[in-house]
Amino acid sequence: MKSETWIFAVCTVFLVLVTPAYWLVTDSSEHGGDWTGTSALTMTTLLTAMVTFYLGFQARRMDPRPEDRKDAEIADGAGELGFFPPYSWWPLWAALTLGVIVFALAMKAWWLAIIGGVIGAIAVCGLVFEYYRGEHAH
Incomplete structure (x- = not known):
């Protein structure tokens, strides 16, 4: 640090x-x-x-x-550094729904913002819970 x-x-x-x-x-x-x-x-x-x-x-x-x-060796830093996910499609869907929401607010299309919010909630839930089920479940 x-x-x-x-x-x-x-x-x-x-x-x-x-x-x-x-x-x-x-x-x-x-x-x-x-x-x-x-x-x-x-x-x-x-x-x-x-x-x-x-x-x-x-x-x-x-x-x-x-x-x-100052006296550390390279081997002192060896070991597991953490879990890094291999891939995920959920950030793409979360970003697309944010784009839809921002576009809807710019065009004052509140109905589209509500639809984007619902789809965004699904995308965020998928992003949060993706390692609890499926191929990469822990």
């Missing part, structure tokens, strides 16, 4: 330096700097700082991983 903390800390320092520079570069004569971009950069700075502090606190609470130790 320490390497991730350092990555986010560098990003936070970069954003702390860039945000006022952006404000000064976009400064027009009467209105001040660009409020939209400066607000977005400020919020991004705060979010990266929040992630940095979270990862830093978590790194102190847990045992160092092989990636965090």
Whole structure:
């Protein structure tokens, strides 16, 4: 976790330096700097700082991983890393139903949004429960 903390800390320092520079570069004569971009950069700075502090606190609470130790060997990181699904069609159906819902809301076709919501609920249930039945059941 320490390497991730350092990555986010560098990003936070970069954003702390860039945000006022952006404000000064976009400064027009009467209105001040660009409020939209400066607000977005400020919020991004705060979010990266929040992630940095979270990862830093978590790194102190847990045992160092092989990636965090200087004396670690490659074999220390061996073993099972987790379960990775081989394939799934459910994310495609979930994305298509989201596209239908967004299209329906843009066209103000509420009936199509309701149909997309029902099909989307089925797609999300299929995505969540796909490893409880069928070929890849646990």
